[in-house]
Amino acid sequence: MVHLSVDIGGRPGVDCRGFCEYCYFKHVKETEPFGCRYCPPYKKGCDYCSRSVREYYQGWKDLRTIADDVLARLQTIPDEVSRITISGGGDPSCYPQFTDLVEILSSMEAPLHIGYTSGKGFDDPGVARFLIDSGLSEISFTVFSVQPDLRKRYMHDPTAEASLAVLETLCGEIDVYAACVVLPGVNDGPILEETCQWLEDKGAKGIILMRFANQTDHGLILGNAPVIPGQRVQGAEEFRDMVTGLSRRFRIKVSGTPLWDPAIGSPFALASEPDLLEKLPRLVGNASVITGRIAAPFIRKILASRGRGTTVIPVEKDIACLITIDDLKSLDPSTLAPLVIIPGRAFLYDREVRDLLARDRNERMIMRGPDTLTADAETSMGMTRNEVLALEMEAFSDLIRLINRYGVTEDPPGTR
Ligand code: SF4
Structure with missing residues (x-):
């Protein structure tokens, strides 16, 4: 069984009928490549960390190119296609030949998924019936609010009523996962409760x-902060508590990113599973594990349950995957162990990190940890609790094995 992903191109914001007020691609500046896990050892900067990270597309791909590409890939796939997902930098609902695209893909008779849409391109409520009849089985749909005026004002959706009518019909017939960026004072509180109730x-x-x-x-690492000057932002704990409260009030699944999925207990559901923690390898090596502010307490708790000698060091960045070299500049190298683990997906160039963390004239071994140690809400939305726990068990086992293999077995500074 093969999942076919169909990339239709498009530029975020530009090919979305204009930027939503809160879009993270607004004001993105040309920045130097960050360096990442894909960069070759001799060069800082590769296609991923200089282009893909800012979803740097040329524009929509034309329909013929997409169809030819799908056809070519089908010829190399030995198995039956079990699912087709439409994705791109722009918003699929705004693709100029959207109905032709869906017709072509539906002729393959596999369930269709739309990976993400704001629905801003849906001007006719009848689109919903067309999509259902074409085999659409799952969609992720940004709602923001079910009040049309708010969608108009903050998403610049010119036909908000029609978009919401499409969403309503889809909710009744296929799997709809709604998404909502929460702007405190704009679409939170009773307005968010109204949105949850409507969706339910x-x-x-x-x-x-x-x-x-x-x-x-x-x-926000693309030189684009602030996205909305003066807009209040929730602290991570305040946000988590809001998610908890809403998940108790409504029957539909309510989860949040970066925190949290109350039904599963993730991210880091493993931290509250003592029986499973016992099954992780013993931690005998030493290392300094660098991570983000949100993940640090969880990783510290999990590693500490398997042995002492490894320090977990948060830098001033909420999300570990978005750590850049600037975040490491405030670290005092003399407090670090000879083995330093950086997040697998962080935007760091290994050689630059090695030089920066050798300012005390002690070379350190820099290694990347697993790509992910947990599942955030976007990932866990379609997963069971056991699947998330299995993912975390495997990732932490890999991390501990890495530390045991390369980390010297003496206490690093600050752990005695
Ligand atoms: S639809 Fe998504 S990508 Fe497009 S402007 Fe809005 S937030 Fe940005």
């Missing part, structure tokens, strides 16, 4: 709430 009544599967980020240390 119409039959959505769930809603993922996204904490709005407005500063570099929240994760």
